[in-house]
Amino acid sequence: MKRHSRSESMGNVPENDIDKIEQSAAKGNAKIKRGKISLIKQYLVDYSANSNLHGLKYIGEKERTSVEKIFWLFMFTCCVILCAGLIRKVWLKWNESPVIVSFAENSTPVWQIPYPAVTVCFETKAQQTKFNFTKYYHLYNNASTVGNLTDEERNLFEDVSLVCDDHLAPAGGRKFSLGNDTVENLKQVLPNVTEVFLGCKWKDIPRDSCSDLFSPILTEEGLCYTFNTMGAEELFRTENLNTDYDYLEYSNRSQTWSLENGYPPNTPLETYPHRGTGYGAKAGLVFLLRAKQVDLDYLCRGPVQGFKILLHNPAELPRLSQQYFRSPLSQEVVVAVKPKMMTTSEGLKPYNPIGRQCYFPSERYLKYFKVYTQANCEMECLTKFTYARCGCVHFGMPHGPEMQVCNAGSVGCIKQAQMELVTVEIQSGLEKETNDNDTLGEARRVAAECKCLPACTSIEYEAETSQADYDWKAIFKAFNLPIDEEDKDLLYARVMIFFKEAQFITSRRSELYGQTDFLANCGGLLGLFMGFSILSVAEIIYFLTLRLFCLFWKRQQSKKRNVLKHNALSPTNGQLKDLHIY
Structure with missing residues (x-):
């Protein structure tokens, strides 16, 4: 094989x-x-x-x-x-729309919220017997007489023009000044609390002095007087503010109320900020204002004399240049207050603030304010925007120690910055190139960071006003009371502020679709x-x-x-x- x-x-x-x-x-x-x-x-x-x-x-x-x-x-x-x-x-x-606003199931009594803060400003910014603004306006704007003014007179005129109508401020005046000097000059010529307030009643109880209720506050309108506003240590972050002057007096009363949580359950009836205890004129605030005809100035603020009054949240710094109602001289003004309160359910906390259209207190930090509200945020935003645009700020704006204070020569820039802040988003869309103006580009960046949404818990006060003639001389004659010669020049105005109703309906922000609903x-x-x-x-x-x-x-x-x-x-x-x- x-x-x-x-x-x-x-x-x-x-x-x-x-x-x-x-x-x-x-x-x-x-x-x-x-x-x-x-x-x-x-x-x-x-x-x-x-x-x-x-x-x-x-x-x-x-x-x-x-x-x-x-x-x-x-x-x-x-x-x-x-x-x-x-x-x-x-x-x-x-x-896109996770939030629905509805009315609360139960009405809220007015004693659960604070009485509105009341801020009063005198339209006459300088008493003519102390500083005749009209006289110095003509002297300052006359080339033949301006040289005769002393530096003190020129500076005082420029300081007072900061709280008058914008067109009266001299464009050639100082652009910057020391804030404490400006504030002291204004305090010298403005009427104090005892000269403005003749008498006050709170909850139908007369007060010996109105200074127990009203304290001075510095605003864009100059020196004003406020009732029931939180103290400086509760309202401001004082460690970030300039220390040259105070915007608001420090309160020696303990404050128990907060915007988010309200009053604690065991808070007594008499507390601070004052709370409402009822409705009607007997449960409100009444005060009598006065002014002398010889002290009235018709150039600084125009032909309308009297007082500006604003009702606001006790946790807000008032801006009487934006909103107010008037109390004319020789008139009685009756103000019926109707609160508007908005709350937000806890179920909305996980949502983005832009989606729910509000900020909880812990979500938004303000540099100069301890309490976040939309008004405080807008005020702080205006301060930063004005500083970025003009290199200085108005003395009535809360600001840091590194910021200069504007004077008469910068009033035009301040006014322009206020208008630009409103339209900055539109301008950003129309003007693509911002390299030509560095300050405008920086200001737009500041404005883009503002985004001042409402606070998730907010309180507003709507005022319904009515007025009638207040003829004090007829009362004196009716009671056969003598009128001194020096008192014949006086003009009075009486204001009554009270809650319109004992209860009100609260609005509530809640989920339109929760996770379970979705x-x-x-x-x-x-x-x-x-x-x-x-x-x-x-x-x-x-x-x-x-x-x-x-x-x-x-x-x-x-x-x-x-x-x-x-x-x-x-x-x-x-x-x-x-x-x-x-």
């Missing part, structure tokens, strides 16, 4: 046999691919047959015709697309269109993870068993050698 080597036997294999081997290998690969496709198809059929989603089981059933399967596949796809579109609308509504809406749509539920999610996760893992594990076990079986049935090495022996 002739023995052939293994190499010879392999080398002499006919080409037809090689082609057959390659074809069989290709068929084997095709079978493997078909096996994988068949496995995936079987897996999908298994899911569709066992899924609880509507319509899927008809797609995977073998007894269904192709037309039926295409119909149910089309219907299922349409339901998925339509449901996705509706869920998107629900998502946009939840994301989930319920989405679940309702998914259940309506597809029969989808939480178990459907669990089912999908099961088929993508545990079921898939188990199938692969079974295949691996089957392969191992086949290999062992094949090895058991295959010939030994010796037997393989004998196969090459002819």
Whole structure:
């Protein structure tokens, strides 16, 4: 018998046999691919047959015709697309307008909120008997007489012009000044509290002195007097303010009220800030104002004389240059106050402030104010914007020690900055290039950081006013009381401020769609269109993870068993050698 080597036997294999081997290998690969496709198809059929989603089981059933399967596949796809579109609308509504403002279920009694802070400013900024502003205005603006004024007179005129109408401030005056000098000059010529207030009553109880109720406060209007405003240590961050002069007197009374939490439960009736205890004139504030005709100045503030009054939140610094009502001379003004309060539910805290359109106290830090309100934020923003634009600020604006105080020569810039701050966003969109003016670019950056949204808890006071003539001389004559010659020049004005009603309705910011509402809406749509539920999610996760893992594990076990079986049935090495022996 002739023995052939293994190499010879392999080398002499006919080409037809090689082609057959390659074809069989290709068929084997095709079978493997078909096996994988068949496995995936079987897996999908298994899911569709066992899924609880509507319509899927008809797609995977073998007894269904192709037309039926295409119909149910089309219907299922349409339901998925339509449901996705509706869920998107629900998502946009939840994301873009998550807040709804509604009325509270119960009314709020007025004793739960503070009585409004009342700030009074005299329209005459300089008493003519102390400093004749009209006289010095003509002397200052006359080229032949301006040289005769002393430095003290010129500086005093420029300081007083800061609180008069803007067009009266001399453009050629000082651009900057020392704030404490300006404030002291204004205090010298303005009437003090005893000269302005003749008598006061609080809750129908006369006070010996109005200085017990009203304290001086520095505003954009100059020196004014305020009632029921929080003390300087509670309102300002005094560590960041300039120390040249005080904006508000420090209070020696303990303050228990806060804007967010209100009065603590066990707070006594008499506290500070004062709270309302009822409604009507007997439960309010009454004060009598006076002025002498000889002291009236019709140039500084124009032909309308009397007093400006503003009702505001006790935690806000008043801005009487923006909003107020008048108390004319020889008139009695009756003010019926109606509070407006807005609260916010705790469920809105996780939302973005822009989405809910308000700030909680811990979300917004103010450099000069301890209490965040929209008015305080706007005041601080105006300070920073004016400083960036003009290099100085008005003395009535809270500012830091590094900021200079503007004087008469900068009044035009201050006025322009106030107007620009309102329209800065529009200007930014119209004027793309800001490199020509560095101060404008810096001011726009400051304005962009403002974003003074309302506080999530806010209180406003709406005033309904009525007035009538106040003829004090007729009263004196009726009671046969003598009138001194020096008193004939006096003019009086009486103001009565009280709550209109004992209770009011509070507005409340709350969730339009909470997480539960959003989930319920989405679940309702998914259940309506597809029969989808939480178990459907669990089912999908099961088929993508545990079921898939188990199938692969079974295949691996089957392969191992086949290999062992094949090895058991295959010939030994010796037997393989004998196969090459002819």
